[in-house]
Amino acid sequence: MSNHMWQIIKTFLPIFSKHKWWTILYFVLTIIIVALSVAQPYFYKEAIDGFINIFQKTDSALIPTHLAILGWFIASYGNNILSALKGWLFWDIYGNPAYIQMLKDQYNKILHLDIREFIDRKHGELLKLVDNATDALVSINNFIFDELLTPVLSFIVLLVFAWNYSWQLTLASLAIIPFHALLAWYSYRKSEQYAKKSRTAWNKIFGRIGDTFNNIITTKSFHGEPYEFSEVSNLSLVAYQHQSKTNRIWTFFDFFDVNTFAFVTIIVIGYFLLLDQQITVGTLLMFGNIINRILAPINLLMKSIKNFQTHIIKFKQLSEITDQTPQIISPVDGYKKSTIVGSIVLRNVNFGYKEDKAAVKNINLTIHPGEKIALIGHSGSGKSTLALLLMRFYDVSSGEILLDNIDLRKWDYDNLRSHFGVVWQENMLFHDTLINNIRYGKQDANLEEVTEVAKKAHAHEFINELRQKYDSLVGERGVKLSGGEKQRVAIARAMIKNPEIVILDEATSALDSKTEQLVQKGIENLIKDRTAIIIAHRLSTVQHCDKIVVLEKGNILAVGKHQELVKTCPTYNEMVQLQSHGFLNE
Ligand SMILES: Nc1ncnc2c1ncn2[C@@H]1O[C@H](COP(=O)(O)OP(=O)(O)OP(=O)(O)O)[C@@H](O)[C@H]1O
Ligand SMILES: [Mg+2]
Structure with a gap:
């Protein structure tokens, strides 16, 4: 006492x-x-x-x-x-x-x-x-x-x-x-x-x-x-x-x-x-x-x-x-850079949420600046986990992840995250206005900037039809918006940050083909001229990527382009076969 x-x-x-x-x-x-x-x-x-x-x-x-x-x-x-x-x-x-x-x-x-x-x-x-x-x-x-x-x-x-x-x-x-x-x-x-x-x-x-x-x-x-x-x-x-x-x-x-x-x-x-x-x-x-x-x-x-x-x-x-000391801490005098090239290297990366159960195993992967990489695999194969590791939400158990050739653990924590723009699987929005939700990515952005990214994210169309436009309130966790609308707001929010690297964890929910097209266009604008890691459930997103990484139970099964993988990777081929109406079945 x-x-x-x-x-x-x-x-x-x-x-x-x-x-x-x-x-x-x-x-x-x-x-x-x-x-x-x-x-x-x-x-x-x-x-x-x-x-x-x-x-x-x-x-x-x-x-x-x-x-x-x-x-x-x-x-x-x-x-x-x-x-x-x-x-x-x-x-x-x-x-x-x-x-x-x-x-x-x-x-x-x-x-x-x-x-x-x-x-x-x-x-x-x-x-x-x-x-x-x-x-x-x-x-x-x-x-x-x-x-x-x-x-x-x-x-x-x-x-x-x-x-x-x-x-x-x-x-x-x-x-x-x-x-x-x-x-x-x-x-x-x-x-x-x-x-x-x-x-x-x-x-x-x-x-x-x-x-x-x-x-x-x-x-x-x-x-x-x-x-x-x-x-x-x-x-x-x-x-x-x-x-x-x-x-x-x-x-x-x-x-x-x-x-x-x-x-x-x-x-x-x-x-x-x-x-x-x-x-x-x-x-x-x-x-x-x-x-x-x-x-x-x-x-x-x-x-x-x-x-x-x-x-x-x-x-x-x-x-x-x-009173617990956070495990993920920023090193004293960690690396800070105003802009980065955007190259990522994963070397023998292992990680598990619990000690006895690995979520990703022995991952070796190089992502060149400007490359678009798709991560695909069945549910639970470790896609979101890899994305979380890239932003250092968790530290690897063994191996290393390098950003611009510097280990993530040597980067200044806030600076590291400032280079990433993310759209997570569940698009969490704040119970706030649309403008505030979008400019969460850049807090001093004015309406003009917000409108510009919203247009590119194809969110402007539906926002403009709302009575209070950008001042409309989004319900808690975005429940007043449809799945496709939330995604586009999240895309705009990532875009306004103007990051060098984009991580996109696609929601699995099915979108109708018109919305799908709008979201797709939004994504294209977001990843343009940036290094992008896309966790994709839709083949339409995957096909144009420079590399597709197939994950299974935390392991990389194969890496290649769509056409190659169809021929060489049975798991990928099976996924393509199972896909109906443009979606990958889980
Ligand atoms: N916070 C957590 N604590 C413990 N285990 C977790 C946690 N998050 C994920 N896992 C486990 O880690 C493994 C990989 O999960 P992950 O979320 O990376 O899968 P995923 O490939 O993104 O799946 P999905 O396509 O369904 O989103 C799964 O076995 C999952 O149960
Ligand atoms: Mg996931």
Whole structure:
């Protein structure tokens, strides 16, 4: 716990040093509040003893009674006002900006995780983890620096103050603390496993909800609503059951009331001290009055342990992901080039997503600048995997891939990717306008440039017919557009980047012949004068390529031109034979 706790506290320190003057003011206010919280019981004691003196007609009080009452009033009310001011200052200067800063930090870490981390996880779950961790970080820091700081300082000062009046009563006030701490520790350990399970169940719930929203068309077409609902209901029952167990343990803990125990101890011991005339009535009542404040930080801490437990689990669950060092990292002083020739060499390349299962095996391939290469093969033969390796989404397990004769691992990561334009198998579009989707490839592009590439990609025709043209919104993941339209938008997006190398992972979905022609023309414009790697399912795309690479189960089976392969490669020939209406059967 302490390691994570320190990690959490550390996130807050830079925010303090950033606002030096506010921080000084904040601590000055804290010190005044602490001083007032000691002045309060002092005036209280003086007033009580003053009253008794008046009653007994003796006159041994240090200050007149009416001044003591006025002092008590000012100290109490001043404390209240300054505490409110301090609270406002804390939230405005530290709390809210810290929340934003932490959200940004977490998001930035997540954005730079390896692609593997995203593929292996439900996005809703990640989202929930970020939300949880940000909340947890801010809550813990606010607790420590705002809620706890003043009571802890007051605790120290009040102890010294109280000790001066009666060391016996001071010790009596603290006697109960070890028992309370022991009980807190026991409850923490006992409930930890349930709290963890409950949090995990909550994360799964949001993972599931996110997944359902992403696949809402599938859910609805298969009448999946009742199933999805019952999945989330079941998960929430699990979360509830574990939460309940945690709560039961902490309820038992809450039975324990430190203040009452301490109060009884003080009264009993105080009674004997009074009899012995070691203390005044004012002192005894003052102890009764300050016991709450002496024990306040202990009470606060103990009561917050349950929340701490949840917060630390929340933080831990995200940091287990974000603290991983990405495997794909940019080398220090990696190669950067504004333009490249566009030659690619793969030498004895092996790679598997899992260690025991190779996805591509012993690949040797040279792609010359400007060449158009088609990768073909049955589903699962490793075509998309090769494309991902070329852009260094994963590192090869063995062998090497060279771009312009330089190993990919020596390139500056961002620069490397700036030379590629891609159209992936599933054309993911953002829930944004068409213009923003296209200029994602070049963020400062103006409408003219966007229109120009859209024309070349043959997307302009259908966009121009939309009521809001380029400002029309695309639904999440592009669902408002047809398959062929999405492809053409994706082609325009790759084209506006003006890359030297193009990777095209053709969608397998069948397009009607007119759309097919438009997409084909778009592709031709995209790959013109560029090195192109085309994962093709349609023979119309493949035939004109300089080289066709036939993959089977991760191996290169044959390389050649269409006419050659028909004669020399039985697998390719079989694919051609099986092809009907212009598509390769899978
Ligand atoms: N993220 C992943 N984790 C584990 N295995 C994967 C992952 N992605 C792909 N695979 C596996 O790697 C192999 C190659 O997959 P790949 O996606 O490269 O095939 P493909 O040739 O592109 O197929 P398709 O034509 O269907 O798109 C397959 O056995 C696949 O199951
Ligand atoms: Mg694929």
